Structure formats: C-alpha cells, structure tokens
Amino acid sequence: MAMTPGGHSGTEGSRVPEARRGLARLGLRLIAGSVLASATLPWLADWNRRHTFGPEYGPHARWHGTSEVVSATTEGLVALWLLRNRQSGAPSSERLITAAALLPIARWAPFNLTLLIPGTSPYDQHHIPQRILGMPAALLSQDLIAAAAALGLILRRTARRT
DSSP: OOBOTTSOBHHHHHHHHHHHHHHHHHHHHHHHHHHHHHHHHHHHHHSSTTTTTSTTOOHHHHHHHHHHHHHHHHHHHHHHHHHHTOOTTOHHHHHHHHHHHHHHHHHHGGGGGGGGSTTOOSSOTTSOOOEETTEEHHHHHHHHHHHHHHHHHHHHHHHHHO
C-alpha cells in the first residue's frame, strides 16, 4: 500500500476528505431543510381560522399575522436563493451558506425570549394548549427549525476545519 507524506496509507487519506465532504453535505441539507420549513410551515400553522382569520383576531392582529407569514416566506426564498447561487469551493460560498443559515435562526430563536414578557403566551386564548415533550408545540417546532440551521452551520464549519 502506498504511503502519503504524512505516513498514512492512500486509502486512509482518501477517507478523510470524503468524510469531510459528507459532513459538509449533511450540514447543507440541514440548512436547506430549515430554510424550507421556515418558508412553508407558517402557512400551515398561522394562515387559518384558528390564527390569522380567527374571530378573536382583530384587524391589527390580522395585519401582524399576514406580515409574519409573508415575511417568513420571503426570508425563506432569499435563503434558498443564497444557497442556490453559491459556487462550490469559492470563498464567498461559505458566506452565502452562513447568511442562509442565519435567517431561520434569527427568525425563530427569539420567540423563546417572548416568554420573558408578562402576559405573553405561545398558546391561543381559546384553545387547549398543545405540548410535545413538555414544551409548547409552537416553540418546539420553531426551536427545531433554528436548531437544524445551527447544527448545519456547525457541521459545515467542522468539515472545513478537520
């Protein structure tokens, strides 16, 4: 078996770059999944009679609900555009991927801070609270979207360093 200058066999050396590429691809897929969820899930969760079009929602609340759904979709489309327009191997490519990952993180992670404001709730007034694993379902889904983007970004950076 041929040895590389570092004293490793050629097959070991080829596994490391392949493992890095796999880690980077997984990171990119997590970011893309997060971006897609960020752009589409608000339509399912909020664009209905229980939220934006509910009888408890006044005109100003509908204005906020509509703005929120459309903004999330717009940010998701921008993030997808950033991911689509990257050039493999170009230094600017990682900056575009980072920007795309930061958009869902910046949109969804701050919802946890809203719980610090007295009188706020992740639940609708007149509906039974939905919990998953003891967490409000809305926060869990938002946290998973942000966490997927963050993990994807960490995997990308780890792949570049190793």
